[in-house]
Amino acid sequence: MLQIPFIRDHKDLALAGLQKRNLANADVMLNQVLHLDQQRRATQAELDEVLARQNAKAKEIGLLLKSGQTQATEAAKAETGDLKLLSKGLAEDLAIIEQDLQNVLVTIPNIPHSSVPAGRSADDNEVVLEWGDKPVLPATAQPHWELIKKYGPGGGPLIDFDLGNKITGAGFPVYRGKGARIQRAMINFFLDEALAAGYVEIQPPILVNEDSGFGTGQLPDKEGQMYYANEDKLYLIPTSEVPITNLYRDVIVADADLPIKNTAYTPCFRREAGSWGAHVRGLNRLHQFDKVELVRIEKPENSYQALEEMSLHVQGLLQKLELPYRVLRLCGGDMGFTSALTYDMEVWSAAQGRWLEVSSVSNVETYQANRLKLRYRADRNAGPQGAGKPQLLHTLNGSALALPRILASILENNQTPEGIRIPSVLVPYCGFEMIS
RNA sequence: GGAGAGAUGCCUGAGUGGCCGAAAGGAACAGUUUGCUAAACUGUCGUACUGGCAACGGUACCGAGGGUUCGAAUCCCUCUCUCUCCGCCA
Numbered sequence: 001m002l003q004i005p006f007i008r009d010h011k012d013l014a015l016a017g018l019q020k021r022n023l024a025n026a027d028v029m030l031n032q033v034l035h036l037d038q039q040r041r042a043t044q045a046e047l048d049e050v051l052a053r054q055n056a057k058a059k060e061i062g063l064l065l066k067s068g069q070t071q072a073t074e075a076a077k078a079e080t081g082d083l084k085l086l087s088k089g090l091a092e093d094l095a096i097i098e099q100d101l102q103n104v105l106v107t108i109p110n111i112p113h114s115s116v117p118a119g120r121s122a123d124d125n126e127v128v129l130e131w132g133d134k135p136v137l138p139a140t141a142q143p144h145w146e147l148i149k150k151y152g153p154g155g156g157p158l159i160d161f162d163l164g165n166k167i168t169g170a171g172f173p174v175y176r177g178k179g180a181r182i183q184r185a186m187i188n189f190f191l192d193e194a195l196a197a198g199y200v201e202i203q204p205p206i207l208v209n210e211d212s213g214f215g216t217g218q219l220p221d222k223e224g225q226m227y228y229a230n231e232d233k234l235y236l237i238p239t240s241e242v243p244i245t246n247l248y249r250d251v252i253v254a255d256a257d258l259p260i261k262n263t264a265y266t267p268c269f270r271r272e273a274g275s276w277g278a279h280v281r282g283l284n285r286l287h288q289f290d291k292v293e294l295v296r297i298e299k300p301e302n303s304y305q306a307l308e309e310m311s312l313h314v315q316g317l318l319q320k321l322e323l324p325y326r327v328l329r330l331c332g333g334d335m336g337f338t339s340a341l342t343y344d345m346e347v348w349s350a351a352q353g354r355w356l357e358v359s360s361v362s363n364v365e366t367y368q369a370n371r372l373k374l375r376y377r378a379d380r381n382a383g384p385q386g387a388g389k390p391q392l393l394h395t396l397n398g399s400a401l402a403l404p405r406i407l408a409s410i411l412e413n414n415q416t417p418e419g420i421r422i423p424s425v426l427v428p429y430c431g432f433e434m435i436s
Numbered sequence: 437g438g439a440g441a442g443a444u445g446c447c448u449g450a451g452u453g454g455c456c457g458a459a460a461g462g463a464a465c466a467g468u469u470u471g472c473u474a475a476a477c478u479g480u481c482g483u484a485c486u487g488g489c490a491a492c493g494g495u496a497c498c499g500a501g502g503g504u505u506c507g508a509a510u511c512c513c514u515c516u517c518u519c520u521c522c523g524c525c526a
Contacts, residue, residue, distance in 0.1 A: 045486065048495040055495090058507040062454040077506045084506085252483090390483080
């Protein structure tokens with residue numbers, strides 16, 4: 001959520017930023033915010049003044065009562081009726097204005113960082129770098145959804161979509177034998193790498209309440225994309241970014257505790273409503289998948305340095321897995337709602353002949369922190385006035401990594417007549433060198 | 437799921453209608469004393485909105501939401517959560 005003082009002071013910047021996202025009615029929305037904010041302040045000033053008079057009157061009555069002036073007391077009481085009516089009306093007005101203001105504010109996405117290129121779609125993303133050589137496969141090479149039909153226990157599939165379909169539905173695959181073991185291997189590898197990079201491992205709940213969904217920006221923006229347990233009003237997480245970041249909701253972090261670097265493995269659940277069709281075969285798009293996530297909480301002045309570190313961390317993983325990849329800087333039109341700057345990492349899937357997004361690393365600056373009320377106290381010894389006012393922190397998140405498309409790439413890129421070669425870095429975790 | 441108790445500031449904890457944004461202690465921070473550490477002493481020590489150049493004011497918040505009252509941390513109602521006992525159970 002954008003900060004109102006920012007819009008008030010830098011409307012031109014906000015507008016230019018939102019236009020980079022091709023937000024058609026940005027100007028209208030910003031003007032609405034400013035107008036409602038103006039109304040809010042005026043109404044609140046008026047209300048505060050009436051309440052102050054009420055408080056004074058009440059105090060006066062208390063004193064009169066104490067001195068036993070019954071008549072004067074009754075007279076004073078009679079005067080409070082009008083004030084009460086007035087304040088009640090103003091309070092109602094204020095509540096409506098605040099609600100309207102909130103309603104507009106939550107529909108405005110984050111302002112893109114100055115380095116974000118303008119653009120409408122994925123075609124306009126900027127390729128930052130490419131790493132590795134794309135493998136040249138023989139003509140007989142198969143996409144992963146064919147490869148997974150073999151190599152499973154008892155000659156069955158490694159990953160069974162039909163079985164998943166039977167017990168749950170489409171997009172919920174069953175991993176079997178070495179298919180299951182390589183999943184576990186990747187999770188452990190990714191977590192160990194995060195630990196080595198100084199991240200603290202967290203195991204969060206995978207259902208969250210409405211406040212958490214709001215805090216990280218899934219609600220109300222992506223309401224329909226999350227599974228919802230109606231009876232208990234809980235959402236299945238679409239990413240562990242949600243519970244991990246919400247750990248710090250309503251928290252004022254001590255200066256000494258920054259930065260905060262957390263990592264978590266969780267399954268992720270996405271309804272992917274409306275996104276099925278071409279290019280979603282096999283592991284390319286699932287309703288349930290596993291992911292190791294990085295979440296960082298940083299002081300504003302350090303957050304872009306942290307973003308680069310996260311990008312390098314993810315790239316390190318891909319290099320160790322020997323997967324050719326490229327890094328994209330997303331354009332304004334392709335960037336997520338909450339993000340100020342996003343790098344996507346895409347792995348080359350040889351048999352499909354296309355890039356697959358396996359990680360998305362974002363700095364959302366204060367956008368989530370403003371909803372979360374996640375702040376820190378600037379240096380207590382800064383000046384003679386002592387402690388500064390609490391300031392919003394920056395939050396960052398990134399996948400490191402999402403498993404299914406990594407697995408798809410390994411299967412396709414490393415296929416040989418003898419079977420699938422496991423990247424050497426995963427062998428100690430798997431306990432086998434080939435899927436055959 | 438049943439019965440009972442409770443929810444106050446960073447923590448402990450006092451506060452049953454006005455003098456309470458809230459005692460006291462602890463922690464933390466700054467300073468004084470000190471060869472160092474410790475101790476002692478002094479001071480600071482909630483958040484948000486809002487007015488003001490500032491000094492300094494106003495308003496709201498004592499789990500959440502309603503209500504009673506001139507006035508609510510304090511009384512009433514609803515909800516949420518925590519604890520204890522019972523039941524069920526990985």
